[in-house]
Amino acid sequence: MHRRxxxxxxxxxxxxxxxxxxxxxxxxASSADDNKLVVxxxxxxxxxxxxxxxxxxxxxDLTGIDIEFYELxxxxxxxxxxxxxxxxxSDDLPDVLLTDALTPETILSYGESGVFVPLDDYVxxxxxxxxxxxxxxxxxxxxxxxxxxxxxxxxxxxxxxxEIWNYTPYRTFINGxxxxxxxxxxxxxxxxxxxxxIAFRDNDPNGNGIQDELGVYGYQGKYGQNTIASIMNAxxxxxxxxxxxxxxLAPDGETVYAPFxxxxxxxxxxxxxxxxxxGVLAPSxxxxxDSQFKARLNETDNVVGLVSAGxxxxxxxxxxxxxxxxxxxxxxxxxxxxISYTMYNxxxxxxxxxxxxxxxxxxxxxxxxxxFYASDTSIIARYGEENVDWTRDPEFMKTQSNAYVExxxxxxxxxxxxxxxxxxxxxxNWHAVNPRYVNEYQVNSTSVADKPYDPEDPTQLYAxxxxxxxxxxxxxxxxxxxxxxxxxxxxxxxIINIPPYVTQTLAEFVTGARDPNSDAxxxxxxxxxxxxxxxxxxxxxxxxxxxxx
Amino acid sequence: xxxxxxxxxxxxxxxxxxxxxxxxFIVVLYPCIFxxxxxxxxxxxxxxxxxxxxxxxxxLEGYKTVFNTPSIWTGFANSLFYTVFGTLINVAMTMTAxxxxxxxxxxxxxxxxxxxxxxxxxxxxxxxxxxxxxKLGMLNTRWALLIPGAIxxxxxxxxxxFIANSIPHELLEAATIDGCSDFGYFIKIVLPLSKAIxxxxxxxxxxxxxxSYFNAMIYIHDKDLYPLTLxxxxxxxxxxxxxxxxxxxxxxxxxxxxxxxxxxALIVVSMVPVLIIYPFIQKYFVKxxxxxxxxx
Numbered sequence: 001m002h003r004r005x006x007x008x009x010x011x012x013x014x015x016x017x018x019x020x021x022x023x024x025x026x027x028x029a030s031s032a033d034d035n036k037l038v039v040x041x042x043x044x045x046x047x048x049x050x051x052x053x054x055x056x057x058x059x060x061d062l063t064g065i066d067i068e069f070y071e072l073x074x075x076x077x078x079x080x081x082x083x084x085x086x087x088x089x090s091d092d093l094p095d096v097l098l099t100d101a102l103t104p105e106t107i108l109s110y111g112e113s114g115v116f117v118p119l120d121d122y123v124x125x126x127x128x129x130x131x132x133x134x135x136x137x138x139x140x141x142x143x144x145x146x147x148x149x150x151x152x153x154x155x156x157x158x159x160x161x162x163e164i165w166n167y168t169p170y171r172t173f174i175n176g177x178x179x180x181x182x183x184x185x186x187x188x189x190x191x192x193x194x195x196x197x198i199a200f201r202d203n204d205p206n207g208n209g210i211q212d213e214l215g216v217y218g219y220q221g222k223y224g225q226n227t228i229a230s231i232m233n234a235x236x237x238x239x240x241x242x243x244x245x246x247x248x249l250a251p252d253g254e255t256v257y258a259p260f261x262x263x264x265x266x267x268x269x270x271x272x273x274x275x276x277x278x279g280v281l282a283p284s285x286x287x288x289x290d291s292q293f294k295a296r297l298n299e300t301d302n303v304v305g306l307v308s309a310g311x312x313x314x315x316x317x318x319x320x321x322x323x324x325x326x327x328x329x330x331x332x333x334x335x336x337x338x339i340s341y342t343m344y345n346x347x348x349x350x351x352x353x354x355x356x357x358x359x360x361x362x363x364x365x366x367x368x369x370x371x372f373y374a375s376d377t378s379i380i381a382r383y384g385e386e387n388v389d390w391t392r393d394p395e396f397m398k399t400q401s402n403a404y405v406e407x408x409x410x411x412x413x414x415x416x417x418x419x420x421x422x423x424x425x426x427x428x429n430w431h432a433v434n435p436r437y438v439n440e441y442q443v444n445s446t447s448v449a450d451k452p453y454d455p456e457d458p459t460q461l462y463a464x465x466x467x468x469x470x471x472x473x474x475x476x477x478x479x480x481x482x483x484x485x486x487x488x489x490x491x492x493x494x495i496i497n498i499p500p501y502v503t504q505t506l507a508e509f510v511t512g513a514r515d516p517n518s519d520a521x522x523x524x525x526x527x528x529x530x531x532x533x534x535x536x537x538x539x540x541x542x543x544x545x546x547x548x549x
Numbered sequence: 550x551x552x553x554x555x556x557x558x559x560x561x562x563x564x565x566x567x568x569x570x571x572x573x574f575i576v577v578l579y580p581c582i583f584x585x586x587x588x589x590x591x592x593x594x595x596x597x598x599x600x601x602x603x604x605x606x607x608x609l610e611g612y613k614t615v616f617n618t619p620s621i622w623t624g625f626a627n628s629l630f631y632t633v634f635g636t637l638i639n640v641a642m643t644m645t646a647x648x649x650x651x652x653x654x655x656x657x658x659x660x661x662x663x664x665x666x667x668x669x670x671x672x673x674x675x676x677x678x679x680x681x682x683x684k685l686g687m688l689n690t691r692w693a694l695l696i697p698g699a700i701x702x703x704x705x706x707x708x709x710x711f712i713a714n715s716i717p718h719e720l721l722e723a724a725t726i727d728g729c730s731d732f733g734y735f736i737k738i739v740l741p742l743s744k745a746i747x748x749x750x751x752x753x754x755x756x757x758x759x760x761s762y763f764n765a766m767i768y769i770h771d772k773d774l775y776p777l778t779l780x781x782x783x784x785x786x787x788x789x790x791x792x793x794x795x796x797x798x799x800x801x802x803x804x805x806x807x808x809x810x811x812x813x814a815l816i817v818v819s820m821v822p823v824l825i826i827y828p829f830i831q832k833y834f835v836k837x838x839x840x841x842x843x844x845x
Contacts, residue, residue: 043772045783046804048620050772070770074783078766085679085767092683165799223802295598311802316593316809422800423807425618432800 037364040070040086040356042079042099044431046424053427054385055434063371065364070094076101086356087115095359096368098433100159100350104149104482107351111155112485117355117362119154123147128366131373132157135437143437145548146349150482157369158349159432162440164404165462168469169224169310170233170240170343176328178205178213178305189334190234190271193306197280200305208301215280215305219293220503224310228285228506229343231272234335236264237474239343244481245499247541253476256541258534260502261526264339269509269516271335276510280305286507302326318459329461331468344473348480353435372435379415381436384428389419391449400447406455407463414445481544491540494533501532581820588612588817592810611814621815624777629822631776632758635695639754640747642699647708648735662709669702675767682768693768694761694776704753711746712739748833752826759823777819784808784815 041050050056050069060067072082079101086093087110102110110116123144126133135143139160147154179186179196182203187193197215199205206213218227222242229240238259239248250257259265275281288296297304297314302323315324334340355365371377383390391397392415400413421428444462447453454460483491505525508514514521555563582602587595591606599605615621646665650658672678678697687693716739724734740747762778769775 040770045780045808048618071772072770073766073779075786078782082767082770085676088676089680089683163799223799291598294596298597298599311799313802313806316596316806321593423803425614425620 034361035064035364036066036068037096037361037368038068038070038094039368040072040094040097040099041430042072042076042101042433043074044433045074047427047429047431048425049427050430053430055381055429058377058380059368059371062374062377063367065368067368072099080106083110087113090115090358093356093358095356095361096365097354097356098352098430098435099354100352100433102351102354104351104480105488107155107354108149108151108482109485110354111149111153112151114357116155117357117359119147119157119355122362122366123154128363129370129373131370132437135373136439139437139439143349145479146351150484150487150544150547155354156351157353157435159352159435160349160437161432161443162347162438164440164444164466164470166310167345167347168342168465168472169345170226170230170308170332171224171310171461171465171469172227172230172306172308172330172332172342173327174306174330175200175205175302175304175326177302177326179328181205181207186328186330187333188331190231190336193333194271194275194278194280197275197305198278201278201280206301206303212301212303213305214282214296214303216275216285217282217296217304217307218285218309219288219290220286221290221293224308224343225293225314226285227306227308228272228510230308231333232265232268233341233343234333234339235268235271235337236262236339237341237477238265239477241499241503242343242345244478244541245495246502247481247538248478249474249476249545251474253474256478256538256545258529258538260506261529261534264335264337266516266522267336269506272510273512273516276512281510283507283511286511298323312459312461319457325458329464329468332472340472341474342469342472344477346477346479352433369435373437375437375442378436378438378442381429381434382422382432382438383415383417384419384421389417389421389428391416391418396449399452400449401453402445402447403453403455403460403462404444404466406453407466409463409466410441410445412445413447414442416447416449418449420448478545479548481541481548483540483544487540487544491533491537494537497532498529498534498537501528584813584816584820588813590813592806595813596806596809611811614811615814615818618811620772620775621777621780621818623773624775624780625818627774628759628777628819631691631694632755632822635758636751636754638695638699639701639704640750643701643705643708643750643754644740644743644747645735646700647705647712648739650705651709651712665700665702665705679767688768689770689774691774694758694764697764701754701757704750708743708746708750712743716742745833748830752830752833755826756823781815781819784812 043050047053050071056067059065072079079099083097083099083102097116107116111118122128124133132140143158143160144154146158147156149155174186174196176186178184178200182199182205184196184199185192187196200213200215201211204211204213216227216231218230219225222240224230226240229238232238236259237248239246246258246260247256248259249255272281276283284292284296294314294316297307297309298316298321304323304327307327312318312324315321315327318324332340332342353369355362355369359365372381379390379392380386387393397413397416400416402413404410405413419428422431505514509516509521509525514525516522552560552563583600586602586604587600588611589604589607589609590600591608592610594600594605649655650662650665652658673681682688682693682697687696720738721734724738729737760778762776762782765774765776765779766782
């Protein structure tokens with residue numbers, strides 16, 4: 001009796017299991033269907049369904065391609081693991097890969113080892129890629145530049161979306177409510193800033209009877225939150241290690257150099273060391289993490305005097321956030337030498353679409369990718385269905401405006417977003433994991449249909465940002481460098497050691513563990529960088545830079 | 550014995566133990582309370598660090614979003630499926646193997662045990678395992694999450710030790726004399742006497758299945774088959790922004806703000822099943838970990 005029950009149970013388990021197993025799709029086996037394209041896509045947590053998806057259906061109707069998805073996880077590290085497993089298994093690969101998780105070095109190595117198809121012979125073929133070849137030369141050359149790897153070959157197609165707001169994340173905010181209360185002017189130079197900060201320190205501007213005002217605050221975040229870097233840019237142009245591990249072009253605009261060895265850097269250190277000694281620069285800038293940063297910014301009694309931040313989301317619900325409403329955007333500060341830069345997040349497209357070697361459907365894959373470069377698809381990929389999710393109805397557009405249009409930067413609004421489908425979980429798009437081309441006008445000249453532009457809205461800082469921040473960088477900024485495999489091997493140690501050493505010594509100089517006024521300390525710092533291989537790195541970086549010219 | 554009847558040195562000892570345990574208890578309890586409070590607070594309050602112990606700006610926003618997201622329920626159902634059937638397979642395999650290996654009269658049982666133990670220390674690595682799963686045709690099927698690792702060697706050893714030590718050999722002799730087959734002995738005698746260890750195995754394997762995401766991440770490429778943990782992982786990793794690799798960090802920052810609202814509600818939802826089952830198994834669990842400590 002028991003035996004029978006056990007056997008029945010066992011069989012039942014296996015049967016139920018196999019039923020469910022059958023629910024899974026067949027893996028990317030080759031199919032006789034000529035129009036079927038297997039697309040491996042880095043999924044996004046805001047996309048609920050890829051098969052039943054407006055963009056999927058639109059592309060399928062447009063191209064006649066039957067898209068079958070091979071869904072990769074959303075986290076970049078996970079995608080890299082998955083792609084390396086796909087590369088290792090090498091049979092039954094999907095046809096196309098859509099992801100922005102791969103670094104230029106990985107793309108190069110997959111390209112050289114034959115995982116991805118080289119695209120050099122196809123990119124100029126206007127028959128295969130009509131939309132891609134119709135892109136204005138000015139923007140297309142930028143795209144081709146990004147696509148070209150250090151060995152001179154191309155393995156990817158890109159997404160081109162130049163959002164002005166992202167160019168200059170190191171937006172500096174001062175506590176305007178405190179300035180008003182103490183009857184002070186907005187500081188424009190570093191010297192004026194010091195006086196203002198000292199006034200903040202001594203006069204209890206938040207009125208809680210405790211001397212808890214922090215003065216300069218920030219944290220070592222990568223989207224403009226490092227106020228130290230904002231201030232440093234009043235002394236020397238510094239990209240806060242966002243690009244090229246901190247290297248940049250010297251003031252001559254031609255030579256690759258290390259800003260963190262310049263005299264301007266040392267002056268910046270002296271100035272910030274001074275602020276620190278006055279007690280108006282919070283040392284927690286060097287130690288706090290994201291959650292602490294947000295908590296500090298949003299304390300019940302505002303304690304922040306000066307902070308820089310890329311996103312207003314650091315003040316949740318900014319439009320109604322008491323602390324944010326106290327803060328006032330100011331132009332980049334001017335240093336004693338008249339320098340007034342801000343880190344320029346040089347726009348470059350993201351490499352997003354790849355074709356796996358071994359596919360017998362290269363032309364179909366190219367057709368699929370090219371479809372995204374059509375201007376209609378570009379709108380649909382972001383906003384959804386025409387006249388449901390967005391509109392360009394000329395009559396309606398007359399009522400629309402935005403900060404750039406008001407400021408006279410653009411003549412009119414390009415597209416009005418109706419449903420804001422981008423910000424909710426849904427099945428209207430692939431959430432930017434697709435090739436796309438929109439020019440600077442198209443991407444910035446948008447409006448929200450049911451929310452008229454309000455010039456008084458304190459969160460509408462776009463025009464001020466455009467006017468104050470976007471022009472404030474040296475004429476030539478070092479573009480992201482692509483190193484060859486051999487070069488990477490040679491400079492690997494320098495790249496691993498120098499950037500964290502610079503960050504660490506910066507903190508030490510500011511907080512007085514090293515004295516920026518002492519020549520001995522400064523020379524020891526320079527010698528230490530030399531020992532880590534800085535000059536060899538600069539030589540190789542110079543070569544890599546000259547290759548891009 | 551009552552506390553006041555203890556000797557002085559015992560009292561001191563007990564007091565110290567109680568203090569240490571209370572401290573541990575608070576350390577373990579606090580994150581749970583924080584997550585619970587945060588899940589009932591408004592997203593703005595959580596992200597600006599205002600939640601410390603109790604909910605601030607009471608809000609059900611997070612739960613509303615979680616309950617209205619179909620993919621999360623797909624994940625929940627999948628996780629339940631993997632946990633129930635995965636554990637069933639695990640326990641069936643582990644108990645049969647443990648029983649056989651506990652029988653000293655099975656030929657070659659030492660050699661087989663050695664092979665099992667060997668895999669505890671050496672394995673082929675992720676790529677070879679992936680290739681194996683691929684060649685077996687289990688890629689992107691539910692089997693990939695059920696079959697690999699069907700036996701955890703550590704659990705096998707625990708179960709074998711339990712059977713060998715707590716079920717007297719004389720029972721087998723008596724059963725054999727009465728005409729019971731080996732299989733019958735396993736079903737009718739060993740399994741009913743092993744309830745404690747089975748409960749422990751269910752707990753170990755069940756929690757492992759419920760919490761695991763890695764195998765699903767590399768073997769499954771269809772969202773309909775994703776377990777809940779992968780969805781949870783997406784949400785938890787949404788606030789990591791690196792503008793050197795993200796082309797639109799402002800958008801990323803806004804999405805992180807949106808994800809922050811449902812993060813804690815989702816953690817609570819994913820904790821509930823384990824919290825519900827745990828009390829029922831716990832009584833066996835105490836018995837189970839004592840295995841091997843007292844003989845006879």
